[in-house]
Amino acid sequence: xxxxxxxxxxxxxxxxxxxxxxxxxxxxxxxxxxxxxxxxxxxxxxxxxxxxxxxxxxxxxxxxxxxxxxxxxxxxxxxxxxxxxxxxxxxxxxxxxxxxxxxxxxxxxxxxxxxxxxxxxxxxxxxxxxxxxxxxxxxxxxxxxxxxxxxxxxxxxxxxxxxxxxxx
Amino acid sequence: xxxxxxxxxxxxxxxxxxxxxxxxxxxxxxxxxxxxxxxxxxxxxxxxxxxxxxxxxxxxxxxxxxxxxxxxxxxxxxxxxxxxxxxxxxxxxxxxxxxxxxxxxxxxxxxxxxxxxxxxxxxxxxxxxxxxxxxxxxxxxxxxxxxxxxxxxxxxxxxxxxxxxxxx
Numbered sequence: 099x100x101x102x103x104x105x106x107x108x109x110x111x112x113x114x115x116x117x118x119x120x121x122x123x124x125x126x127x128x129x130x131x132x133x134x135x136x137x138x139x140x141x142x143x144x145x146x147x148x149x150x151x152x153x154x155x156x157x158x159x160x161x162x163x164x165x166x167x168x169x170x171x172x173x174x175x176x177x178x179x180x181x182x183x184x185x186x187x188x189x190x191x192x193x194x195x196x197x198x199x200x201x202x203x204x205x206x207x208x209x210x211x212x213x214x215x216x217x218x219x220x221x222x223x224x225x226x227x228x229x230x231x232x233x234x235x236x237x238x239x240x241x242x243x244x245x246x247x248x249x250x251x252x253x254x255x256x257x258x259x260x261x262x263x264x265x266x
Numbered sequence: 267x268x269x270x271x272x273x274x275x276x277x278x279x280x281x282x283x284x285x286x287x288x289x290x291x292x293x294x295x296x297x298x299x300x301x302x303x304x305x306x307x308x309x310x311x312x313x314x315x316x317x318x319x320x321x322x323x324x325x326x327x328x329x330x331x332x333x334x335x336x337x338x339x340x341x342x343x344x345x346x347x348x349x350x351x352x353x354x355x356x357x358x359x360x361x362x363x364x365x366x367x368x369x370x371x372x373x374x375x376x377x378x379x380x381x382x383x384x385x386x387x388x389x390x391x392x393x394x395x396x397x398x399x400x401x402x403x404x405x406x407x408x409x410x411x412x413x414x415x416x417x418x419x420x421x422x423x424x425x426x427x428x429x430x431x432x433x434x
Contacts, residue, residue, distance in 0.1 A: 100268030
């Protein structure tokens, strides 16, 4: 018995982005309840040369949608990175989930040996599909969701591991 | 074409733990070079009720070895959680990698529909193998490695995303 590239990718991305959306909704409610300027959370970062919360959320969606699109060989969704509020970030997450839901399993299944290439700031990289998924895309999605979680935890939001993992 | 449960689990765990070991070695060298008490990093945490670095590393190994052992239906390695230095944490990571390397692919392949049960502090949980891997074990491994990374970044260690992802 075997599993498929689709089973090891898109459902996990959707779950991670939905969990992050729920965390951001808690953060927004927390800011309202405590009369905290939402920007104090949205622009928070763990170190001056790390990305702030807004960018971590954008990168979580880009990692998931870009990774899935490259495996499926469809256009990579491009967003403008203009989000400046919690509702706008949640909308980006929801939009990314809708994109992921449109991807047919058949376009991703069988891509484990396919060569995936992508452009970084300084070079072109390529990996085989399975390594691209397991060593690059999945770790990146979880990295940015976890870092968003850590920024909010560090700033006092009362969330726990189950918010990160999802409750079902 | 298909992939297997082994391909989607053990190699990713080994990679994540090896990357974390390399990060801890950089942290130790950084502490020595800057005459920082290693305990200041080892006991650092992002919020008072979050786990410190030492425990994040222990949980990264437990998530990986426990997850793989439950899929493979072999005994879950139990460590004593007595590590108090960087070399001890690196040794725990190396020991965990050795355990993971002993697991035969044939014991994990085909476990996607198997029911995996485990004990939490308050209850017994169970999930099907594929969901256990994709929604529980892999997110947990990446969570604890990322949080260890974030604690060190927050404390000024000069590392970057490539240290987290691994360089090859």
